[in-house]
Amino acid sequence: FEAxxxxxxxxxxxxxxxxxxxxxxxxxTIMDYISGKYPDLV
Structure with missing residues (x-):
């Protein structure tokens, strides 16, 4: 949370x-979306 x-x-x-x-x-589906749009978050 701090980051x-x-x-x-x-x-x-x-x-x-x-x-x-x-x-x-x-x-x-949601993890694939996050990985595609925001790869630094996964």
């Missing part, structure tokens, strides 16, 4: 972090 905060602290005043519980067939 996320450091990265966005100059761009926003408030941020919320929630658990992302990926289940079933959605997990691969």
């Amino acid at each position: 996320i905060f450091e990265r966005v602290k100059n761009q926003c005043d408030l941020f919320w972090l929630e658990n992302l519980n990926l289940r079933g067939g959605f997990k691969k």
